[in-house]
Amino acid sequence: xxxxxxxxxxxxxxxxxxxxxxxxxxxxxxxxxxxxxxxxxxxxxxxxxxxxxxxxxxxxxxxxxxxxxxxxxxxxxxxxxxxxxxxxxxxxxxxxxxxxxxxxxxxxxxxxxxxxxxxxxxxxxxxxxxxxxxxxxxxxxxxxxxxxxxxxxxxxxxxxxxxxxxxxxxxxxxxxxxxxxxxxxxxxxxxxxxxxxxxxxxxxxxxxxxxxxxxxxxxxxxxxxxxxxxxxxxxxxxxxxxxxxxxxxxxxxxxxxxxxxxxxxxxxxxxxxxxxxxxxxxxxxxxxxxxxxxxxxxxxxxxxxxxxxxxxxxxxxxxxxxxxxxxxxxxxxxxxx
Amino acid sequence: xxxxxxxxxxxxxxxxxxxxxxxxxxxxxxxxxxxxxxxxxxxxxxxxxxxxxxxxxxxxxxxxxxxxxxxxxxxxxxxxxxxxxxxxxxxxxxxxxxxxxxxxxxxxxxxxxxxxxxxxxxxxxxxxxxxxxxxxxxxxxxxxxxxxxxxxxxxxxxxxxxxxxxxxxxxxxxxxxxxxxxxxxxxxxxxxxxxxxxxxxxxxxxxxxxxxxxxxxxxxxxxxxxxxxxxxxxxxxxxxxxxxxxxxxxxxxxxxxxxxxxxxxxxxxxxxxxxxxxxxxxxxxxxxxxxxxxxxxxxxxxxxxxxxxxxxxxxxxxxxxxxxxxxxxxxxxxxxxxxxxxxxxxxxxxxxxxxxxxxxxxxxxxxxxxxxxxxxxxxxxxxxxxxxxxxxxxxxxxxxxxxxxxxxxxxxxxxxxxxxxxxxxxxxxxxxxxxxxxxxxxxxxxxxxxxxxxxx
Numbered sequence: 001x002x003x004x005x006x007x008x009x010x011x012x013x014x015x016x017x018x019x020x021x022x023x024x025x026x027x028x029x030x031x032x033x034x035x036x037x038x039x040x041x042x043x044x045x046x047x048x049x050x051x052x053x054x055x056x057x058x059x060x061x062x063x064x065x066x067x068x069x070x071x072x073x074x075x076x077x078x079x080x081x082x083x084x085x086x087x088x089x090x091x092x093x094x095x096x097x098x099x100x101x102x103x104x105x106x107x108x109x110x111x112x113x114x115x116x117x118x119x120x121x122x123x124x125x126x127x128x129x130x131x132x133x134x135x136x137x138x139x140x141x142x143x144x145x146x147x148x149x150x151x152x153x154x155x156x157x158x159x160x161x162x163x164x165x166x167x168x169x170x171x172x173x174x175x176x177x178x179x180x181x182x183x184x185x186x187x188x189x190x191x192x193x194x195x196x197x198x199x200x201x202x203x204x205x206x207x208x209x210x211x212x213x214x215x216x217x218x219x220x221x222x223x224x225x226x227x228x229x230x231x232x233x234x235x236x237x238x239x240x241x242x243x244x245x246x247x248x249x250x251x252x253x254x255x256x257x258x259x260x261x262x263x264x265x266x267x268x269x270x271x272x273x274x275x276x277x278x279x280x281x282x283x284x285x286x287x288x289x290x291x292x293x294x295x296x297x298x299x300x301x302x303x304x305x306x307x308x309x310x311x312x313x314x315x316x317x318x319x320x321x322x323x324x325x326x327x328x329x330x331x332x333x334x335x336x337x
Numbered sequence: 338x339x340x341x342x343x344x345x346x347x348x349x350x351x352x353x354x355x356x357x358x359x360x361x362x363x364x365x366x367x368x369x370x371x372x373x374x375x376x377x378x379x380x381x382x383x384x385x386x387x388x389x390x391x392x393x394x395x396x397x398x399x400x401x402x403x404x405x406x407x408x409x410x411x412x413x414x415x416x417x418x419x420x421x422x423x424x425x426x427x428x429x430x431x432x433x434x435x436x437x438x439x440x441x442x443x444x445x446x447x448x449x450x451x452x453x454x455x456x457x458x459x460x461x462x463x464x465x466x467x468x469x470x471x472x473x474x475x476x477x478x479x480x481x482x483x484x485x486x487x488x489x490x491x492x493x494x495x496x497x498x499x500x501x502x503x504x505x506x507x508x509x510x511x512x513x514x515x516x517x518x519x520x521x522x523x524x525x526x527x528x529x530x531x532x533x534x535x536x537x538x539x540x541x542x543x544x545x546x547x548x549x550x551x552x553x554x555x556x557x558x559x560x561x562x563x564x565x566x567x568x569x570x571x572x573x574x575x576x577x578x579x580x581x582x583x584x585x586x587x588x589x590x591x592x593x594x595x596x597x598x599x600x601x602x603x604x605x606x607x608x609x610x611x612x613x614x615x616x617x618x619x620x621x622x623x624x625x626x627x628x629x630x631x632x633x634x635x636x637x638x639x640x641x642x643x644x645x646x647x648x649x650x651x652x653x654x655x656x657x658x659x660x661x662x663x664x665x666x667x668x669x670x671x672x673x674x675x676x677x678x679x680x681x682x683x684x685x686x687x688x689x690x691x692x693x694x695x696x697x698x699x700x701x702x703x704x705x706x707x708x709x710x711x712x713x714x715x716x717x718x719x720x721x722x723x724x725x726x727x728x729x730x731x732x733x734x735x736x737x738x739x740x741x742x743x744x745x746x747x748x749x750x751x752x753x754x755x756x757x758x759x760x761x762x763x764x765x766x767x768x769x770x771x772x773x774x775x776x777x778x779x780x781x782x783x784x785x786x787x788x789x790x791x792x793x
Contacts, residue, residue: 073398080402148380148384194384194388195384195387195388195391196391197387197391198391198394198395198398202391202394206387210383210386210387211383212380212383212384212387213384
């Protein structure tokens with residue numbers, strides 16, 4: 001008679017067999033860093049630096065895989081199941097989504113690393129054709145008829161949201177804080193944008209490689225890189241006011257725990273603050289957070305009056321809700337265009 | 338040249354220069370304007386191209402996350418682009434009729450719904466399949482299938498819930514793919530549906546498949562429909578292996594040969610089975626309570642053995658199975674071990690060139706007279722028999738009402754209008770040993786059955 005009631009040993013044996021079967025030997029360690037669009041060159045260099053550091057200090061080989069794309073799109077991909085051990089996105093609002101919508105990281109994530117988890121910063125500048133034929137000097141020039149503005153879509157690109165807020169902040173300052181005038185100003189800028197790429201790198205491709213548009217609104221680091229690649233055919237124009245762009249980095253706790261990479265992934269992020277990594281960051285045109293390294297490279301980065309997301313826009317949560325959610329101000333000005 | 342003529346000539350020359358100068362200036366401006374216009378056009382063209390590329394990128398990104406909704410040959414579906422999550426809605430209904438050809442021993446002629454079965458099935462997280470299938474025929478609701486199949490590996494899948502235990506070959510065949518309207522006698526000796534857990538697997542080409550599971554245990558032909566909770570502690574073990582030994586041989590006539598063996602074993606404690614004709618009339622039942630003598634109960638060990646085979650080649654198909662059910666019956670303080678045996682041999686032939694199959698037939702040309710399509714036409718014939726153990730008579734079964742054996746032959750025509758619709762006509766003639774008072778044979782049964790089947 002087969003009665004399962006008095007055969008607990010059978011069940012225990014089954015469980016034991018399952019555990020034995022699950023004991024798979026650990027292969028080479030890997031990490032996945034999901035990042036925003038223009039950081040490809042930075043992390044190609046940094047990953048090699050970190051891998052060398054890890055090998056020397058821990059004697060373990062590590063392979064780091066990168067994924068790049070528009071910051072908002074990348075955040076959604078991680079929420080939907082892309083197993084990132086770490087994220088290095090364009091703005092804290094996108095990283096916060098991982099906590100709010102998917103419980104992948106704790107709510108206090110931003111306080112776990114120095115400088116509010118921002119090992120580097122950047123800002124927004126213009127890139128124009130050699131000789132600046134359209135005479136672009138400041139934000140107001142982007143609204144002139146006949147000026148084609150290249151900028152990515154704020155719905156998908158973190159860099160694009162920095163661009164938008166910088167323009168908005170300029171308009172508020174120029175018009176005594178009038179939101180109505182700021183709205184009209186930003187509408188005029190985007191009316192001059194013939195195409196909205198999904199990410200900052202796509203916009204750079206459009207402007208630099210395809211030769212389209214008169215001015216590219218972009219990350220400062222991207223502008224430096226493009227200027228170099230443009231072989232003298234491009235120039236950087238620094239506007240009178242811009243925004244302090246603070247791309248944060250974060251451990252994705254739930255995924256790192258699952259992969260057993262918490263220690264490695266944490267070290268990967270912490271090493272971004274090491275002096276040699278900060279030098280690498282500056283060489284790749286990002287503003288380092290280390291004051292000593294920043295001082296060393298001060299002449300490279302122009303001094304600009306910088307708006308700040310928390311001080312001037314109430315933080316990303318408020319900015320996102322006001323400008324970038326479905327039906328927000330950006331959608332409204334796009335419809336009325 | 339005198340002065341006046343010189344002045345006239347100079348004046349004419351000056352006038353000529355003045356006349357020609359605007360034309361010369363206009364040609365230069367036109368080139369410059371043209372160059373500028375070309376540059377502007379190039380910019381606009383480049384921007385148009387880029388806009389299209391961005392739109393394509395956005396469409397691709399959206400398609401990668403948008404749930405697909407549609408209808409196809411297998412019903413209605415919702416699924417994620419990566420197909421790791423799917424929900425399918427399909428089902429089938431069979432509208433039958435039966436007409437008895439002999440007045441003696443005739444049942445009631447009737448139209449009826451034989452099966453009305455909506456099916457909800459799907460996939461979760463890529464490796465978990467599920468199926469829920471109730472039946473509404475006879476204006477009652479019976480849950481036939483409700484199970485999940487965890488298939489992380491083809492060779493080791495875990496199925497849990499309520500479904501067909503792996504025993505009868507014709508029972509395991511889908512009701513929409515049967516050769517005849519009603520399954521043959523061997524199916525009445527094997528379980529219909531039961532609740533349990535089963536490990537199963539198969540090789541990619543179906544060269545070999547196996548199932549082994551533990552179930553509550555139901556009587557012959559039984560469906561755990563009255564209660565999904567077992568009535569005793571004993572459980573049945575069911576196991577089956579099936580081979581297609583020549584599936585990879587490239588010997589075309591033998592590729593469709595399938596051979597298998599199934600068995601069940603368990604301890605039972607339940608009401609006994611009864612057996613019916615194709616026309617739905619009960620020709621064998623165990624005795625009920627009489628006076629102080631209780632009704633017969635199935636109590637004790639039961640062993641079923643079921644060798645089985647089919648062979649399909651081109652338009653022809655053969656199916657055969659044999660079932661022996663060795664079971665213990667009890668009535669009061671008396672016990673008997675009964676060996677019930679049934680077998681069948683069925684054959685089909687498609688007249689319209691399609692390939693016969695265990696999984697059903699799809700017509701090459703669906704029924705569309707205007708386009709010369711007449712569907713698929715199939716002839717079918719079978720012989721089947723069931724023999725009840727003589728030891729159950731007379732104490733456990735009344736020989737005046739319960740036949741000791743039944744044999745039947747049947748002919749049929751199947752018309753597949755399309756892959757979703759089918760008409761069937763069968764004639765079956767059954768004769769009996771015993772089952773009538775005075776030791777006589779129960780009257781033969783002749784019945785014409787029809788079916789219209791809609792499946793999707």
